[in-house]
Amino acid sequence: MAVLTFLWEHCSNYRFFSFIKVVIVVPSLYLLIRAVYRIFLHPLRAFPGPKLRAISHIPHAIAGTKGRAAFDVRDLHARYGEVVRIAPDLLSFMTPSFWQDIHGHAAAKKFPKYGYFKARGDAQPLLTADEKDYPRQRAALMQGFSERAIAGQESTLKRHIDLFMKRLEENSERIDMSQWFQWLTFDLIGEFALSNHPWVAILVRWFRAVSFATNANEFGMLAPVLMLFTDIKDLMGIKIHQENAAAAVKKRLEMEDDPNRNDIWSYILRRKHENPLSLGEMEINAAALLIAATSPVADTLSGAIYFLSRNPKLTLSSTSKMPYLHAVMNETMRCYTPTPGGGRRQAPPGGATVSGHYVPGGTVVAVYQLPAFTLPNNFALPDCYLPERWLPIDHPDSPKATLTDEQEVFQPFSVGPKACIGKGYAYAEIKLILARVVWHFDFELLDNGFAVEKQRAFLFRERPPLNVKLSVRQH
Numbered sequence: 010m011a012v013l014t015f016l017w018e019h020c021s022n023y024r025f026f027s028f029i030k031v032v033i034v035v036p037s038l039y040l041l042i043r044a045v046y047r048i049f050l051h052p053l054r055a056f057p058g059p060k061l062r063a064i065s066h067i068p069h070a071i072a073g074t075k076g077r078a079a080f081d082v083r084d085l086h087a088r089y090g091e092v093v094r095i096a097p098d099l100l101s102f103m104t105p106s107f108w109q110d111i112h113g114h115a116a117a118k119k120f121p122k123y124g125y126f127k128a129r130g131d132a133q134p135l136l137t138a139d140e141k142d143y144p145r146q147r148a149a150l151m152q153g154f155s156e157r158a159i160a161g162q163e164s165t166l167k168r169h170i171d172l173f174m175k176r177l178e179e180n181s182e183r184i185d186m187s188q189w190f191q192w193l194t195f196d197l198i199g200e201f202a203l204s205n206h207p208w209v210a211i212l213v214r215w216f217r218a219v220s221f222a223t224n225a226n227e228f229g230m231l232a233p234v235l236m237l238f239t240d241i242k243d244l245m246g247i248k249i250h251q252e253n254a255a256a257a258v259k260k261r262l263e264m265e266d267d268p269n270r271n272d273i274w275s276y277i278l279r280r281k282h283e284n285p286l287s288l289g290e291m292e293i294n295a296a297a298l299l300i301a302a303t304s305p306v307a308d309t310l311s312g313a314i315y316f317l318s319r320n321p322k323l324t325l326s327s328t329s330k331m332p333y334l335h336a337v338m339n340e341t342m343r344c345y346t347p348t349p350g351g352g353r354r355q356a357p358p359g360g361a362t363v364s365g366h367y368v369p370g371g372t373v374v375a376v377y378q379l380p381a382f383t384l385p386n387n388f389a390l391p392d393c394y395l396p397e398r399w400l401p402i403d404h405p406d407s408p409k410a411t412l413t414d415e416q417e418v419f420q421p422f423s424v425g426p427k428a429c430i431g432k433g434y435a436y437a438e439i440k441l442i443l444a445r446v447v448w449h450f451d452f453e454l455l456d457n458g459f460a461v462e463k464q465r466a467f468l469f470r471e472r473p474p475l476n477v478k479l480s481v482r483q484h
């Protein structure tokens with residue numbers, strides 16, 4: 010009996026130690042060897058960056074889930090220069106030539122999109138469509154974004170903006186402009202009533218969930234486990250948003266064709282016998298457009314009001330004049346870029362040269378807009394809100410100090426064949442709203458809750474309230 014007990018204890022200890030070996034020692038050894046490889050032997054070893062980031066994707070993922078990834082990348086560029094290895098296989102550039110080298114017409118085919126979260130299995134929106142479906146989808150949607158189509162939206166824009174201005178006057182004592190811009194831009198793209206806003210609140214949850222999932226995907230097989238840590242309400246946000254969008258598309262499809270209606274869908278429906286988009290693609294593109302056309306535009310409008318209110322030397326009436334208005338928009342998007350991160354792309358198998366650097370095949374590359382637009386490498390007086398830097402150089406107000414600005418790096422809508430399809434619409438919409446608002450009202454910031462530097466960003470900005478008091482201007 011005693012012998013049996015001894016053997017059992019011995020064996021179970023042996024089993025226990027084997028278990029420990031398998032569960033702890035083997036993975037630790039693997040991680041150690043991988044860390045050594047990634048620092049000393051990896052093809053990206055020569056690119057500067059912190060060792061911890063060369064070893065693991067975890068620091069970048071943590072920053073991403075906290076909404077601080079772009080801010081951290083900015084600090085890394087400030088320390089390490091124009092190209093930084095921000096994760097084992099991920100390089101961030103802040104060079105002007107990056108745009109053409111990666112996104113330009115010649116390059117875009119060679120550098121596929123990387124790591125975009127696919128919220129639906131059976132149909133993709135334009136942003137995440139694969140190479141087979143992308144050209145058909147882009148061609149189908151492009152018609153709705155042509156100059157003619159945008160001009161056709163004018164009466165819709167005017168109707169919503171008129172109502173918006175009325176609401177501002179009614180609530181002028183204290184109004185959260187950030188929220189109201191979100192509602193307005195949502196209504197403009199969706200043609201929904203100003204009184205129906207619970208859906209808009211879901212968008213914030215959508216950003217967080219998609220941002221979390223994108224970061225989790227970097228960990229391969231562990232991704233489903235990591236997803237257990239997402240806030241379930243955020244995940245539901247994706248589902249509810251898609252269901253709402255599908256229901257709205259259904260309602261739209263049931264409408265009679267009206268030759269005077271010029272929304273994006275009318276161009277697609279008039280060609281429906283050619284099947285330009287499947288029903289699933291219409292639903293998921295509607296969901297994507299409601300996001301893409303709302304937040305960045307509301308960010309820019311909120312940012313403009315914030316910066317203008319803090320810079321009393323900028324008279325609001327001069328701001329509403331061209332070309333000053335354009336300069337205000339650009340400077341707002343420079344100081345408060347709506348898409349602070351960067352669309353990631355993957356280098357082709359044979360590698361490629363990007364901004365003079367050889368990048369091995371498979372490397373993921375991106376321009377993080379926040380560092381590229383706000384570090385002194387590219388812009389003089391980067392922390393000053395200085396719309397005049399965007400005026401033509403022969404304009405009497407064009408400052409000498411900013412003549413060295415690398416304006417080419419400023420591409421808030423990206424460039425090339427996959428650049429923002431809504432750029433023309435966004436400029437038209439922002440200019441119209443901004444001109445109306447700054448022409449009609451004086452603003453007084455009621456608190457500093459909007460402080461830009463403290464904000465978080467998940468794909469787009471997570472804007473806090475922008476509380477202002479409005480008074481109607483006496484012209």
Ligand code: HEM
Binds near residue numbers: 298305353423431
């Ligand atoms: C200030 C406003 C806006 C900014 C800064 C902005 C920025 C961008 C950027 C940087 C991309 C490229 C993303 C990537 O390659 O990963 C993009 C794509 C896109 N944007 Fe915008 N956008 C704005 C407004 C709009 C509006 C108003 C719409 C629609 C009405 C829109 C619809 C889209 C769509 C559908 C794509 C995907 C294009 C494609 O992959 O072919 N955006 N946007």
